[in-house]
Amino acid sequence: MSAPGAPSEAPGGIKSPQVSFRSAPSLEAPVFEVGSLSVYYGSHEAVRDVNLTVGHRQITALIGPSGCGKSTVLRCFNRMNDLIPTARVVGKIRYHDEDLYGREVDPIEVRRRIGMVFQKPNPFPKSIYDNIAYGPRVGGFKGNLDDLVEETLTHAALWDEVKDKLKSSALALSGGQQQRLCIARTIAVKPEVVLMDEPCSALDPIATAKIEDLMEKLAEEFTIVIVTHNMQQAARVSHRTAFFTADVDDKGERHGRLVEYDETERIFSNPSDRRTEDYISGRFG
Ligand SMILES: Nc1ncnc2c1ncn2[C@@H]1O[C@H](COP(=O)(O)OP(=O)(O)OP(=O)(O)O)[C@@H](O)[C@H]1O
Numbered sequence: 151m152s153a154p155g156a157p158s159e160a161p162g163g164i165k166s167p168q169v170s171f172r173s174a175p176s177l178e179a180p181v182f183e184v185g186s187l188s189v190y191y192g193s194h195e196a197v198r199d200v201n202l203t204v205g206h207r208q209i210t211a212l213i214g215p216s217g218c219g220k221s222t223v224l225r226c227f228n229r230m231n232d233l234i235p236t237a238r239v240v241g242k243i244r245y246h247d248e249d250l251y252g253r254e255v256d257p258i259e260v261r262r263r264i265g266m267v268f269q270k271p272n273p274f275p276k277s278i279y280d281n282i283a284y285g286p287r288v289g290g291f292k293g294n295l296d297d298l299v300e301e302t303l304t305h306a307a308l309w310d311e312v313k314d315k316l317k318s319s320a321l322a323l324s325g326g327q328q329q330r331l332c333i334a335r336t337i338a339v340k341p342e343v344v345l346m347d348e349p350c351s352a353l354d355p356i357a358t359a360k361i362e363d364l365m366e367k368l369a370e371e372f373t374i375v376i377v378t379h380n381m382q383q384a385a386r387v388s389h390r391t392a393f394f395t396a397d398v399d400d401k402g403e404r405h406g407r408l409v410e411y412d413e414t415e416r417i418f419s420n421p422s423d424r425r426t427e428d429y430i431s432g433r434f435g
Pocket of ligand 1: 191196214215216217218219220221222223234236404406
């Protein structure tokens with residue numbers, strides 16, 4: 151394994167010489183442990199038998215071709231699938247060794263502790279200030295809101311760009327700024343985990359680079375799980391990568407499967423499964 155930040159090429163995989171893999175810390179005291187997870191929509195088993203462990207303050211990337219179940223798995227981590235009436239989750243997801251789907255668990259508290267950022271920036275149609283202040287206010291925050299808003303926007307690398315227009319509408323910001331605001335809004339309630347579902351797919355390369363820099367900084371404090379179609383992004387930002395694909399059964403139904411989960415450097419430079427190698431080298435997907 152290369153030292154953190156040391157350039158390391160990915161033979162047969164991603165060709166970019168700029169890719170430098172991040173070394174993955176250990177998986178001791180994991181945040182999530184997923185065992186034999188299957189997710190159904192109605193009678194369709196969309197994802198089958200997933201097993202993986204998400205490490206504390208690591209960035210875990212979920213990659214794979216369209217429809218292999220990445221977003222479905224991501225939504226299991228904060229019980230967003232509960233909001234889809236046909237969805238049914240089978241198997242085990244332990245969050246700090248507690249059953250995330252246990253009867254006594256409050257899904258609202260789960261979503262406060264495990265926040266989510268979506269593909270399309272979706273700020274509230276409110277001021278920049280109120281976008282950040284909303285969650286803490288609802289949660290009964292008793293401290294100084296002005297300080298919290300400044301601290302959060304600084305944390306999300308947005309303060310300098312917005313400090314003189316906090317009362318302006320968030321909708322007037324650029325797409326990249328809106329997405330950083332959404333990340334700020336998510337971290338304002340002090341979650342432990344931030345789930346990101348293709349957070350850069352609607353952004354240009356400059357805005358994408360800013361979000362990637364931000365993710366690296368946020369990983370010092372938060373555990374991040376990201377779904378991305380952009381393999382270079384997974385290679386650049388994540389410590390560990392899970393590669394999914396979909397098997398087609400004899401009735402023509404597609405079932406998402408986790409093919410391989412490992413340190414990102416390993417997945418991109420020396421994967422153990424041929425399907426992973428074919429995907430990262432662009433031979434399919
Ligand atoms: N709300 C839903 N209702 C019914 N089926 C769904 C729903 N959401 C996803 N699916 C199905 O589950 C499977 C996995 O979809 P999912 O969106 O999780 O895949 P994905 O890998 O994230 O895809 P993409 O990369 O295109 O976003 C697909 O067959 C999809 O049609």
